[in-house]
Amino acid sequence: xxxxxxxxxxxxxxxxxxxxxxxxxxxxxxxxxxxxxxxxxxxxxxxxxxxxxxxxxxxxxxxxxxxxxxxxxxxxxxxxxxxxxxxxxxxxxxxxxxxxxxxxxxxxxxxxxxxxxxxxxxxxxxxxxxxxxxxxxxxxxxxxxxxxxxxxxxxxxxxxxxxxxxxxxxxxxxxxxxxxxxxxxxxxxxxxxxxxxxxxxxxxxxxxxxxxxxxxxxxxxxxxxxxxxxxxxxxxxxxxxxxxxxxxxxxxxxxxxxxxxxxxxxxxxxxxxxxxxxxxxxxxxxxxxxxxxxxxxxxxxxxxxxxxxxxxxxxxxxxx
Amino acid sequence: xxxxxxxxxxxxxxxxxxxxxxxxxxxxxxxxxxxxxxxxxxxxxxxxxxxxxxxxxxxxxxxxxxxxxxxxxxxxxxxxxxxxxxxxxxxxxxxxxxxxxxxxxxxxxxxxxxxxxxxxxxxxxxxxxxxxxxxxxxxxxxxxxxxxxxxxxxxxxxxxxxxxxxxxxxxxxxxxxxxxxxxxxxxxxxxxxxxxxxxxxxxxxxxxxxxxxxxxxxxxxxxxxxxxxxxxxxxxxxxxxxxxxxxxxxxxxxxxxxxxxxxxxxxxxxxxxxxxxxxxxxxxxxxxxxxxxxxxxxxxxxxxxxxxxxxxxxxxxxxx
Numbered sequence: 001x002x003x004x005x006x007x008x009x010x011x012x013x014x015x016x017x018x019x020x021x022x023x024x025x026x027x028x029x030x031x032x033x034x035x036x037x038x039x040x041x042x043x044x045x046x047x048x049x050x051x052x053x054x055x056x057x058x059x060x061x062x063x064x065x066x067x068x069x070x071x072x073x074x075x076x077x078x079x080x081x082x083x084x085x086x087x088x089x090x091x092x093x094x095x096x097x098x099x100x101x102x103x104x105x106x107x108x109x110x111x112x113x114x115x116x117x118x119x120x121x122x123x124x125x126x127x128x129x130x131x132x133x134x135x136x137x138x139x140x141x142x143x144x145x146x147x148x149x150x151x152x153x154x155x156x157x158x159x160x161x162x163x164x165x166x167x168x169x170x171x172x173x174x175x176x177x178x179x180x181x182x183x184x185x186x187x188x189x190x191x192x193x194x195x196x197x198x199x200x201x202x203x204x205x206x207x208x209x210x211x212x213x214x215x216x217x218x219x220x221x222x223x224x225x226x227x228x229x230x231x232x233x234x235x236x237x238x239x240x241x242x243x244x245x246x247x248x249x250x251x252x253x254x255x256x257x258x259x260x261x262x263x264x265x266x267x268x269x270x271x272x273x274x275x276x277x278x279x280x281x282x283x284x285x286x287x288x289x290x291x292x293x294x295x296x297x298x299x300x301x302x303x304x305x306x307x308x309x310x311x312x313x314x315x316x317x318x319x320x
Numbered sequence: 321x322x323x324x325x326x327x328x329x330x331x332x333x334x335x336x337x338x339x340x341x342x343x344x345x346x347x348x349x350x351x352x353x354x355x356x357x358x359x360x361x362x363x364x365x366x367x368x369x370x371x372x373x374x375x376x377x378x379x380x381x382x383x384x385x386x387x388x389x390x391x392x393x394x395x396x397x398x399x400x401x402x403x404x405x406x407x408x409x410x411x412x413x414x415x416x417x418x419x420x421x422x423x424x425x426x427x428x429x430x431x432x433x434x435x436x437x438x439x440x441x442x443x444x445x446x447x448x449x450x451x452x453x454x455x456x457x458x459x460x461x462x463x464x465x466x467x468x469x470x471x472x473x474x475x476x477x478x479x480x481x482x483x484x485x486x487x488x489x490x491x492x493x494x495x496x497x498x499x500x501x502x503x504x505x506x507x508x509x510x511x512x513x514x515x516x517x518x519x520x521x522x523x524x525x526x527x528x529x530x531x532x533x534x535x536x537x538x539x540x541x542x543x544x545x546x547x548x549x550x551x552x553x554x555x556x557x558x559x560x561x562x563x564x565x566x567x568x569x570x571x572x573x574x575x576x577x578x579x580x581x582x583x584x585x586x587x588x589x590x591x592x593x594x595x596x597x598x599x600x601x602x603x604x605x606x607x608x609x610x611x612x613x614x615x616x617x618x619x620x621x622x623x624x625x626x627x628x629x630x631x632x633x634x635x636x637x638x639x640x
Contacts, residue, residue: 010455102458106483110437113430122598123443129590131582133599135330135606138422162482163426262451270449278442279453286455 002039002055002063010284011056011076021294028298031305039063052304054297057095061086072304076293078151078283079232081205084319093314094300098151099292100285104202105155107282108228111254112144112160112198115226120252120274140164145196146180147189147212148203148231152283154179156200168192172208186212193220198228204320205232215240218250226251230282233259242272250274256282322359322375322383330604331376331396341614348618351625359383372624374617377415381406392624396613398471398603399552401525404639413634414620418471419612420605424522425475427602428548431574432464432480432518435546440572440594460484465516466500467509467532468523468551472603474499476520488512492528506532513540518548524640525552535560538570546572550602553579562592570594576602 003013015036022029035050037043039059047066055063057075060083064070070091078097087093114120116139125132142165146153149169157167157179169180170189177183184192186208193199199221203209213227213236221227227250229236238259244250252274261280263269269277285292300310314320323333335356342349355370357363359379367386375383377395380403384390390411398417407413434440436459445452462485466473469489477487477499489500490509497503504512506528513519519541523529533547533556541547547570549556558579564570572594581600583589589597605612620630634640 008453008455102460103456106433106458107437110430110433110439113426114434114439117427117430117598117602119430119434119439119596119598122601123446123596125599126443126590126597127447129585129587131599133328133601135328135601135604136423137605137607138426140422265449265451267449270446276439276443277446278437278439279445279451281442281453281455282437284455285457287457 001034001036002043002053002059003036004056004059005038007056010286010289013054013056013076013290017290018294021291021298025294025298028301032301052301054293058082064088064091072300072310074293074297074300076290079204080314081232081319084314084316087314087316089316092304092310093316094296094310094312095314095320096289096293096296097312097320099296100283100289101151101155103285103289104152104230104283105157105159107256108146108152108156108200108202108230109159109163111228111230111282112165112200112226113139114254114276115198115228115252116142118251120226120254120276123276124273141166142197143168143195144198144200145170145189145192146200146202147186147209147235148201149177149180149183150202150204152202152230153200156202168195170203190217190220193217194222196221196225198226201227201229201231201235203231203235205234206319209235211235211237213237213241218244221250223249224251227253228255229253230256233257233261238269242269242275245272245274248274252276254278256280321354321356322363322373322379323356324376324379325358327376330606330609333374333376333396333610337610338614341611341618345614345618348621352621372621374613378402384408384411392620392630394613394617394620396610399524400634401552401639404634404636407634407636409636412624412630413636414616414630414632415634415640416609416613416616417632417640419616420603420609421471421475423605423609424472424550424603425477425479427576428466428472428476428520428522428550429479429483431548431550431602432476432485432520432546433459434574434596435518435548435572436462438571440546440574440596443596444593461486462517463488463515464518464520465490465509465512466520466522467506467529467555468521469497469500469503470522470524472522472550473520476522488515490523510537510540513537514542516541516545518546521547521549521551521555523551523555525554526639529555531555531557533557533561538564541570543569544571546570546574548574550576553577553581558589562589562595565592565594568594572596574598576600 035046053073057077072092075095147170149171167180168182174185256278355366373393377397392412395415465488467490469491487500489503494505
């Protein structure tokens with residue numbers, strides 16, 4: 001297990017956290033010889049013997065060449081686009097997709113409600129010390145397009161259900177899904193955008209989703225629509241988005257992810273009207289993310305021992 | 321019906337809006353001789369004959385002396401504290417409490433979710449162009465103290481239920497209410513404040529609730545608590561609240577109402593950290609508020625004709 005120094009709290013793979021999880025999986029834990037390290041040269045002796053690697057994922061490229069016996073990497077993050085290219089096909093890569101669906105689904109629902117009640121309008125006028133009333137109507141009956149119907153998108157749909165919203169799910173295959181009133185393929189997204197009151201981006205970054213919401217796609221959204229991105233910045237054209245927000249061509253946006261993170265202090269996004277920015281905190285559960293990752297890890301460890309198909313296995317070619 | 325010039329959209333008592341409602345109550349409408357006016361001297365002839373007045377409420381003091389035959393005022397607002405003292409005991413006053421429970425309950429739930437996900441922290445750091453991650457946990461199992469268990473408080477409890485929150489309701493009588501896990505009397509509020517993750521103020525302004533959340537009450541809240549006020553500014557000590565927010569002694573606050581509205585441009589609240597301000601838009605439904613008021617009005621008109629107890633009748637002594 002590799003914990004890079006300085007990782008934020010939700011992702012820390014500490015011995016204390018492992019011990020809590022190991023109690024739940026006492027028998028399985030006996031079959032593991034575990035070494036904790038920070039990936040520094042002092043860790044090389046253990047890496048040389050390692051068969052399984054549990055790490056934040058982005059550390060893999062630096063670790064793989066030092067671990068010749070490596071057979072399986074369990075990443076503690078859901079997104080693997082930054083290092084998937086450096087994982088050889090002989091290694092199984094599993095990610096932490098779906099670790100915290102309660103947290104991420106709740107966050108996306110919160111963001112839709114905020115857009116519905118025009119909170120970005122109010123935070124914008126607050127910065128100008130301007131009293132500028134703008135009334136709303138309940139969210140019932142309004143339409144959300146949820147791009148990505150995996151763990152986050154499904155959890156969002158579950159949270160949206162009691163609010164009586166209309167949910168359109170977008171996935172690569174467009175396969176029917178009882179959580180959504182309508183499913184469609186990623187390539188048909190543009191057909192549906194004009195119906196959106198809200199768009200939630202919760203899909204992995206892949207060649208197919210990169211710049212999926214480009215200027216021409218954003219231009220299809222109605223003026224009252226609000227946009228949410230908790231996935232990856234590069235899926236959307238933020239320059240076009242900022243222009244539309246500034247011109248009042250969209251109701252608002254809530255962005256948690258950016259092409260460059262931390263978002264640089266001189267980014268014009270900080271001052272874009274009708275936009276609320278958070279710091280890549282939408283998805284991971286502060287207290288239980290690593291705990292949930294251990295659940296995935298031990299489930300996979302059982303499968304690994306039994307030679308069964310792994311959960312959350314990343315298709316190295318597709319990239320997620 | 322009196323529509324003061326310049327009223328914002330949700331409250332406009334226009335002939336068009338009345339005609340829509342009158343279709344739903346065709347028989348009853350035939351028993352009404354209706355006059356629309358703006359309360360100016362041109363309206364005096366009609367006011368001299370008026371038996372029933374439908375108006376925003378705050379206009380009543382200027383209208384009552386000019387309407388000697390007045391028997392009943394139906395206010396289009398829920399709050400009557402600014403004019404209830406000028407209504408003589410010979411006149412029945414009914415308010416619009418509970419007109420838009422879906423809207424207000426949804427707003428209060430939105431505000432709790434925003435506080436849970438530390439949105440006020442992010443809007444504060446956004447103003448400083450500062451990337452400052454702060455992770456949360458889901459709202460499930462957290463405790464909300466809802467002060468006021470009328471239409472807004474009850475609608476909030478209904479919305480909170482699917483999120484698995486613990487709900488403590490505070491009312492004058494503390495009478496049991498199945499929507500809340502625990503009910504308590506207003507005078508016992510302080511006992512419960514140390515348990516709060518969220519406090520929602522949704523109670524009328526009365527001598528009993530004025531300054532109810534004073535400095536000593538706010539000091540009882542734990543550091544992770546968030547505060548919401550959609551009722552009346554004078555129920556809370558905003559100076560003490562701003563101090564606590566600035567010192568980081570509370571997680572955040574969402575305020576929709578203020579002692580003086582519009583909030584003056586030089587108010588220090590605009591720049592208070594961890595605070596989100598909206599412009600008294602939390603409760604009223606943009607499109608359907610007046611429609612809902614007409615429903616209350618026609619229900620009351622039936623009762624009025626039949627000499628039955630009126631719905632939403634204001635106790636002129638208690639003030640709500």
